[in-house]
Amino acid sequence: MDKEKFFTPSGEEDDRVDGIEKVTGRAKYTADHKPENMVYAVFVTSTIARGAIKNLQLSDAKNAPGVLEILSHLNCPPVPGYQPWAKDPNKKGFEWRGLKPFQNNLVWYYGQPIALVVALTWEKAVKAAALVKAEYVAEVAETDFEKFRTDPSRLKPSGEYKRGEADAFKKAEVFVEREYHTPIETHNPIELHATIAVWDGDDKLTVYDKSQGPKGTQSELARNFGLDEKNVRVISKFVGGAFGSALRSWPHVPAACIAAKMVKRPVRLQLTRRQMFTMVGYRPMAWQYIAIGASREGKLTGITHHAVSITSRYEDFREGIVNASQYLYDCPNVNTSYKILPQDVNTPTWMRGPGEATGAFALESALDELAYKLNMDPVELRIKNYAELHPVNKLPWTSKFLKECYDKGRELVGWSKRPAVPRTLTEDGKLIGYGMGGGVFGASRGTAAVKAVLNSEGKLTLYSAVSDMGPGTATAMVRIAAGVMQMPASGIRFLLGDTEFPPGPTQGGSTTTSTVGTAVSMVCETLKAQLIELAQKSPGFSGLSTEELACGNETVYAKKDESKKISLGALVTASGKPQLEILKETGPDPAVRSKYAMNSFSAHFVKVAVDPVTGAIELKKIVCTGDGGKIVSPKTARSQMIGGAVGGIGMALTEEALIDTQTGKYLTDTLGTYHVPRHRDVPFIDTWFPDKPDLLINPMGSKGVGEIALIGFAAAVANAVYNATGKRVNRLPIKPGMLV
Amino acid sequence: MKYLEVQLMHMEKHSPDCPGESRRNFIKQTTALTALTVVPSVLVKAGEQHEAIASFLEKTPLQLEVNGKTVQVLVDPGVSLLDMLREQLGLTGTKKGCDQGHCGACIVHVDGKRVNSCLSEAAEHNGKKITTIEGLANGDQLHPVQEAFIKHDAFQCGYCTPGQIMSAVACIRDGQANTPDEIREYMSDNICRCGAYPNIVAAILEAKKSGQKI
Numbered sequence: 001m002d003k004e005k006f007f008t009p010s011g012e013e014d015d016r017v018d019g020i021e022k023v024t025g026r027a028k029y030t031a032d033h034k035p036e037n038m039v040y041a042v043f044v045t046s047t048i049a050r051g052a053i054k055n056l057q058l059s060d061a062k063n064a065p066g067v068l069e070i071l072s073h074l075n076c077p078p079v080p081g082y083q084p085w086a087k088d089p090n091k092k093g094f095e096w097r098g099l100k101p102f103q104n105n106l107v108w109y110y111g112q113p114i115a116l117v118v119a120l121t122w123e124k125a126v127k128a129a130a131l132v133k134a135e136y137v138a139e140v141a142e143t144d145f146e147k148f149r150t151d152p153s154r155l156k157p158s159g160e161y162k163r164g165e166a167d168a169f170k171k172a173e174v175f176v177e178r179e180y181h182t183p184i185e186t187h188n189p190i191e192l193h194a195t196i197a198v199w200d201g202d203d204k205l206t207v208y209d210k211s212q213g214p215k216g217t218q219s220e221l222a223r224n225f226g227l228d229e230k231n232v233r234v235i236s237k238f239v240g241g242a243f244g245s246a247l248r249s250w251p252h253v254p255a256a257c258i259a260a261k262m263v264k265r266p267v268r269l270q271l272t273r274r275q276m277f278t279m280v281g282y283r284p285m286a287w288q289y290i291a292i293g294a295s296r297e298g299k300l301t302g303i304t305h306h307a308v309s310i311t312s313r314y315e316d317f318r319e320g321i322v323n324a325s326q327y328l329y330d331c332p333n334v335n336t337s338y339k340i341l342p343q344d345v346n347t348p349t350w351m352r353g354p355g356e357a358t359g360a361f362a363l364e365s366a367l368d369e370l371a372y373k374l375n376m377d378p379v380e381l382r383i384k385n386y387a388e389l390h391p392v393n394k395l396p397w398t399s400k401f402l403k404e405c406y407d408k409g410r411e412l413v414g415w416s417k418r419p420a421v422p423r424t425l426t427e428d429g430k431l432i433g434y435g436m437g438g439g440v441f442g443a444s445r446g447t448a449a450v451k452a453v454l455n456s457e458g459k460l461t462l463y464s465a466v467s468d469m470g471p472g473t474a475t476a477m478v479r480i481a482a483g484v485m486q487m488p489a490s491g492i493r494f495l496l497g498d499t500e501f502p503p504g505p506t507q508g509g510s511t512t513t514s515t516v517g518t519a520v521s522m523v524c525e526t527l528k529a530q531l532i533e534l535a536q537k538s539p540g541f542s543g544l545s546t547e548e549l550a551c552g553n554e555t556v557y558a559k560k561d562e563s564k565k566i567s568l569g570a571l572v573t574a575s576g577k578p579q580l581e582i583l584k585e586t587g588p589d590p591a592v593r594s595k596y597a598m599n600s601f602s603a604h605f606v607k608v609a610v611d612p613v614t615g616a617i618e619l620k621k622i623v624c625t626g627d628g629g630k631i632v633s634p635k636t637a638r639s640q641m642i643g644g645a646v647g648g649i650g651m652a653l654t655e656e657a658l659i660d661t662q663t664g665k666y667l668t669d670t671l672g673t674y675h676v677p678r679h680r681d682v683p684f685i686d687t688w689f690p691d692k693p694d695l696l697i698n699p700m701g702s703k704g705v706g707e708i709a710l711i712g713f714a715a716a717v718a719n720a721v722y723n724a725t726g727k728r729v730n731r732l733p734i735k736p737g738m739l740v
Numbered sequence: 741m742k743y744l745e746v747q748l749m750h751m752e753k754h755s756p757d758c759p760g761e762s763r764r765n766f767i768k769q770t771t772a773l774t775a776l777t778v779v780p781s782v783l784v785k786a787g788e789q790h791e792a793i794a795s796f797l798e799k800t801p802l803q804l805e806v807n808g809k810t811v812q813v814l815v816d817p818g819v820s821l822l823d824m825l826r827e828q829l830g831l832t833g834t835k836k837g838c839d840q841g842h843c844g845a846c847i848v849h850v851d852g853k854r855v856n857s858c859l860s861e862a863a864e865h866n867g868k869k870i871t872t873i874e875g876l877a878n879g880d881q882l883h884p885v886q887e888a889f890i891k892h893d894a895f896q897c898g899y900c901t902p903g904q905i906m907s908a909v910a911c912i913r914d915g916q917a918n919t920p921d922e923i924r925e926y927m928s929d930n931i932c933r934c935g936a937y938p939n940i941v942a943a944i945l946e947a948k949k950s951g952q953k954i
Contacts, residue, residue: 025833646935
């Protein structure tokens with residue numbers, strides 16, 4: 001491959017390939033579809049957090065105008081895939097397979113679906129749903145995380161790690177220790193989760209679904225409904241944000257399918273905003289304890305990190321809260337432990353930057369605190385403990401340009417103006433502070449297949465079942481293909497979000513560009529080789545070797561005499577086939593995996609101004625730097641980085657979902673009470689990437705930036721707030737009242 | 741009776757939810773139909789007994805201008821302007837993000853003013869002029885704000901974008917796009933969960949400064 005010429009030919013626009021559809025309203029998201037004869041479904045949800053349904057009074061609702069059916073545990077038809085579980089409902093052998101809707105009368109949390117009303121219009125379904133009355137046998141529910149997180153009998157150990165000596169910080173010359181608290185955070189993408197189920201007879205199912213993984217949803221539905229996978233089609237062409245909430249299919253997906261089967265009509269089930277808090281996961285509330293010890297010179301000698309996070313009683317959810325503490329810095333002695341606390345709540349799930357974002361708040365805050373204690377610059381402390389080898393497996397990294405991120409971040413934010421002593425710098429009567437925090441996330445590559453079709457007009461179409469929740473997968477893929485083919489991006493389309501296309505991965509964990517991009521790159525390389533071979537058979541090209549020919553500008557040409565060329569379209573025609581079709585599947589490279597550690601890294605820098613009277617926090621400057629390898633699509637990668645920072649602003653300053661511990665009900669269950677960042681909360685944001693290709697990971701050299709964009713950001717804000725005010729905040733979100 | 745006939749015609753034309761169904765049910769209830777012509781009290785009683793008549797009688801006929809075209813539509817009581825646009829007129833560019841007036845994804849222009857269409861009853865809009873995201877471009881020629889959104893990558897997933905763009909146009913037209921802070925304040929009713937805010941502000945500033953007619 002011609003590395004210099006990689007990515008789109010220079011000078012070409014790098015706008016999103018689906019931009020026009022998105023700005024004109026033509027982009028069709030799940031609930032925008034309306035198959036013929038479609039009817040509407042609305043959930044009725046539980047008003048207790050634990051117990052059983054004694055009686056469901058359905059007659060009023062059934063008689064309400066326009067109602068076709070009410071689905072509940074009283075009439076739910078058998079779902080083949082649920083049967084092994086239903087036989088033994090008390091067995092917890094169903095981890096990760098989720099709540100099975102309407103299989104019995106048990107209530108696991110407040111807001112659980114207990115019935116589904118299907119009616120001719122959405123309004124009629126809403127009205128009827130309000131008429132369903134449930135009587136319960138209620139049990140005492142536990143939703144108070146703070147109260148029970150210290151009770152060993154309730155905790156489930158979920159992993160321990162030790163290298164060197166445990167609790168070595170206790171012997172250190174200097175150490176810090178502190179507890180950290182993070183609340184439930186909800187993804188709340190602006191698109192409400194929705195599913196439209198369309199049955200064709202008893203054995204063919206088409207589902208429009210908001211999904212980060214159409215293939216995963218397809219196989220789950222096939223398993224549950226006892227269908228051949230090829231008879232289940234899942235379509236997710238446009239996904240209106242997700243941030244993890246659509247990584248798996250939640251109970252509303254099978255519920256829509258069951259209902260559609262019962263009424264023998266297509267059914268659309270769109271969650272309400274309230275239900276977005278109780279049905280599609282959240283970032284679990286967590287408690288952390290972290291202690292770090294160092295020599296007086298600032299060399300780390302011991303890190304101890306313990307964490308407990310909440311999960312539901314019907315599923316165990318775990319994430320990597322303590323993982324980065326094991327390997328982000330060079331430290332001989334590290335011990336970590338992680339436990340989960342099952343309570344009467346819905347199941348959490350990965351939310352952008354998953355556990356690492358929670359853990360980084362503690363780790364990066366603690367390092368900042370240590371730096372003050374050592375009288376050291378926090379960045380210098382990190383550079384002093386820079387890990388050259390992965391501290392857990394002692395492997396070298398495929399690439400690591402974190403130092404470059406530190407340097408550029410300091411320069412762009414104006415780090416030299418940072419006061420060494422907190423609460424000593426003011427501007428316009430406000431307390432000014434600078435802070436930073438770093439992040440790390442895995443940069444692995446998975447399995448994907450991509451089909452390339454080149455038609456006789458020389459236009460290239462690529463197909464993959466992967467979906468795109470917003471970062472710009474199709475844009476990046478088109479750029480990769482344009483780079484390999486050396487043709488304009490305008491001649492290439494990347495079609496996604498449909499299980500009729502070759503299998504693509506679930507979009508998550510910052511792996512899509514790496515995984516699908518590799519398949520795109522390989523399929524285009526194969527296509528290019530075929531085209532060159534076809535050219536060699538063409539008149540005027542005989543005698544020219546493969547090396548003497550190249551692809552470019554929609555032609556194959558002779559390198560020595562560029563006027564000697566033949567168009568791609570003509571080569572397709574010459575092949576005698578209507579079009580050239582190639583399918584290529586690629587997967588991880590085990591050889592690289594066994595020899596190297598693979599990670600993306602970030603460093604976020606923030607300048608804040610705090611009102612000394614009110615405690616109001618204003619973000620004056622934000623700089624996000626990230627080593628995501630080669631940046632395939634600079635415009636969209638920048639947007640992704642900015643988006644991560646905005647998520648970080650929410651985590652740091654605004655977002656907190658509260659559950660009433662008496663009833664188990666969410667107190668913050670609207671976007672009016674659960675505060676996500678708005679325009680007025682977000683200044684302009686600087687981003688910077690080292691943009692160094694990591695060719696050990698994939699042919700593009702790309703590592704992914706989705707998670708590192710957020711990980712470490714909240715700590716950067718908290719550290720800046722400390723620098724401004726001298727107050728160390730260990731509980732998110734940071735509120736003005738904490739600072740006065 | 742003329743009014744009812746007109747409504748019947750409408751029912752056939754404008755019941756995409758269940759084509760033909762209301763009409764069929766209605767015809768089934770021929771006794772009730774006869775009753776309609778007799779006494780109003782009988783009519784009410786018939787309405788109670790026959791769901792089709794009841795739902796038909798409670799519909800409100802509207803005539804409004806949507807994206808420059810005159811549209812006649814029959815709406816159920818309680819149907820929001822948002823759901824009417826999406827479900828009855830098929831204009832799905834306007835999005836439902838919360839149905840509570842918190843997110844701004846549903847913002848459209850009513851007689852030139854921005855409105856949360858989810859909080860607005862469809863039945864109140866007889867005779868009004870509605871512009872949705874679908875009505876902003878001039879054929880294939882994008883509106884300057886749409887162009888600027890693409891140029892500045894002022895979105896990721898695109899779901900809040902129609903609402904952001906409709907608000908942005910109103911922001912410029914209302915003379916509230918002079919500084920980044922002014923724009924941020926005006927636009928704070930529109931949530932972008934992907935966090936494209938800085939790019940949206942940049943796009944609005946550029947569209948404003950371009951001097952083109954917004």
